[in-house]
Amino acid sequence: xxxxxxASEVIPYAKTGGLADVAGALPKFLAGLGAEVRVFxxxxxxxxxxxxxxxxxxxxxxxxAGGAEGTYGVLAHRGDGFTVHFIDRPGYFxxxxxxxxxxxxxxxxxxxxxxxxxxxxEAMKATGFVPDVIHGHDWQSALTFAYLxxxxxxxxxxxxxxxxxxxxxxxxxxxxEKDLLGRIGLPESLFSMDGLEFYGRVNxxxxxxxxxxxxxTVSPRYSREIQTPEFGCGLDGxxxxxxxxLHGILNGVDYKDWDPATDRLIPRxxxxxxxxxxxxxxxALAGEFGLTAPADRPIxxxxxxxxxxxxxxxxxxxxxxxxxxxxxxxxxxxxxQEIQDFLLSAREKNPGRIGLRIAxxxxxxxxxxxxxxxxxxxxxxxxxxxxxxxAMKYGTVPVVRATGGLDDSVxxxxxxxxxxxxxxxxxxxxxxxxxxxxxxxxxxxxxxEWRKLVGNAMAADFSWNRSAADYxxxxxxxxxx
Ligand code: ADP
Numbered sequence: 001x002x003x004x005x006x007a008s009e010v011i012p013y014a015k016t017g018g019l020a021d022v023a024g025a026l027p028k029f030l031a032g033l034g035a036e037v038r039v040f041x042x043x044x045x046x047x048x049x050x051x052x053x054x055x056x057x058x059x060x061x062x063x064x065a066g067g068a069e070g071t072y073g074v075l076a077h078r079g080d081g082f083t084v085h086f087i088d089r090p091g092y093f094x095x096x097x098x099x100x101x102x103x104x105x106x107x108x109x110x111x112x113x114x115x116x117x118x119x120x121x122e123a124m125k126a127t128g129f130v131p132d133v134i135h136g137h138d139w140q141s142a143l144t145f146a147y148l149x150x151x152x153x154x155x156x157x158x159x160x161x162x163x164x165x166x167x168x169x170x171x172x173x174x175x176x177e178k179d180l181l182g183r184i185g186l187p188e189s190l191f192s193m194d195g196l197e198f199y200g201r202v203n204x205x206x207x208x209x210x211x212x213x214x215x216x217t218v219s220p221r222y223s224r225e226i227q228t229p230e231f232g233c234g235l236d237g238x239x240x241x242x243x244x245x246l247h248g249i250l251n252g253v254d255y256k257d258w259d260p261a262t263d264r265l266i267p268r269x270x271x272x273x274x275x276x277x278x279x280x281x282x283x284a285l286a287g288e289f290g291l292t293a294p295a296d297r298p299i300x301x302x303x304x305x306x307x308x309x310x311x312x313x314x315x316x317x318x319x320x321x322x323x324x325x326x327x328x329x330x331x332x333x334x335x336x337q338e339i340q341d342f343l344l345s346a347r348e349k350n351p352g353r354i355g356l357r358i359a360x361x362x363x364x365x366x367x368x369x370x371x372x373x374x375x376x377x378x379x380x381x382x383x384x385x386x387x388x389x390x391a392m393k394y395g396t397v398p399v400v401r402a403t404g405g406l407d408d409s410v411x412x413x414x415x416x417x418x419x420x421x422x423x424x425x426x427x428x429x430x431x432x433x434x435x436x437x438x439x440x441x442x443x444x445x446x447x448x449e450w451r452k453l454v455g456n457a458m459a460a461d462f463s464w465n466r467s468a469a470d471y472x473x474x475x476x477x478x479x480x481x
Contacts, residue, residue: 002035005026074123118185151185167208167226169309178197266367300322310377329355382403409462423439
């Protein structure tokens with residue numbers, strides 16, 4: 001099974017969120033199951049800075065005429081279990097950030113990622129790679145499927161190729177003005193309601209939903225939710241029309257990378273059998289932030305984009321009550337200015353009681369997973385969510401809103417049976433979040449019960465093995481249809 005994997009961010013090369021974790025781990029596990037995976041991604045400045053051993057495989061090539069012109073190169077790198085092909089076009093990708101700066105998205109993102117899609121198809125041909133399946137992720141890769149339906153429709157190179165599109169977050173759709181189509185070499189005839197048109201604009205994500213052989217989302221519950229008006233972001237009708245080809249496969253965790261017993265970025269290692277290292281991490285984190293966090297006050301960690309999706313407004317409204325309960329919030333995140341300002345001023349008013357860092361910081365993220373007692377994830381919606389899975393592995397009990405992948409991966413703890421690995425609430429309001437935190441606190445203050453709960457969380461198994469097998473089975477199914 002030959003798979004071409006297109007993603008706009010992949011660990012360890014470039015990351016802004018969960019997509020990178022998935023796109024770096026899944027190919028490795030697919031390779032372990034015998035698939036030959038080639039990953040395609042843009043050569044960002046962030047990748048250049050890493051000084052990787054890069055082998056030029058194509059230089060000075062240009063895309064066929066008819067839009068999306070420009071020369072590019074392709075550089076290959078042998079990753080962990082798979083080869084990465086970087087699309088090199090400095091004018092588009094040698095920039096400070098992947099998608100934009102705090103001032104907003106780059107205005108030419110449509111051209112940038114269309115170029116990435118088309119150059120990836122050309123690179124497959126130029127390097128002799130005939131994929132059985134092209135697996136694209138999120139809107140940045142979705143235009144690949146529009147090219148396969150148009151400019152490459154009669155290209156024998158892709159005659160046997162089937163396609164899979166994965167939606168990691170339906171809210172990010174890649175919306176552009178109509179004239180983009182001409183500039184990237186796609187026919188204007190695609191600009192219709194049953195094509196890429198969406199309320200007067202071009203919607204890149206629609207290309208994936210409409211034209212891929214099959215579509216997946218990153219949890220079973222989210223695959224059902226997005227077919228409803230509440231979660232469908234205006235595309236629920238279209239998604240319902242593809243219900244037969246729509247699947248939900250829960251993301252996994254690469255436990256070789258995420259293991260408190262071996263993680264080199266946390267202050268002290270620990271295992272489920274010996275949690276002394278976790279206590280040392282807690283002390284180190286409290287020291288780093290100058291927090292007063294005695295043993296009877298749980299540290300409540302958050303590692304998150306500061307975005308409306310993540311329910312930070314609910315935390316802001318619940319903050320006084322959470323502090324009143326004795327929780328010590330420690331928040332690491334970047335994003336929305338308003339949320340940043342609120343949290344910064346809350347910290348001013350509560351010295352030593354709130355830890356806050358506005359940054360993207362891998363070391364601190366892992367230290368927070370390791371050092372916290374509970375982990376708050378009050379998302380308004382959550383396609384899968386990885387942070388609850390990382391928190392559990394590091395012995396930190398999640399308190400989550402029951403939505404999407406959070407609902408699929410967290411089970412409410414039941415003190416009578418000793419089953420469950422966290423706490424959940426349903427309404428996206430401050431009161432229910434505080435109530436769930438109160439239940440967590442009650443368990444936290446009973447050492448035997450807490451030990452059991454932490455043990456359950458650490459034993460929860462979200463390894464990629466099962467999900468990668470599900471993807472491989474789906475590849476085989478669509479390839480044989
Ligand atoms: P999303 O992709 O919607 O942001 P996920 O839970 O799927 O959410 O994945 C988030 C990933 O990004 C996790 O690996 C998390 O550790 C990481 N992350 C989020 N914010 C930060 C941050 N400020 N610093 C370091 N890592 C972060």
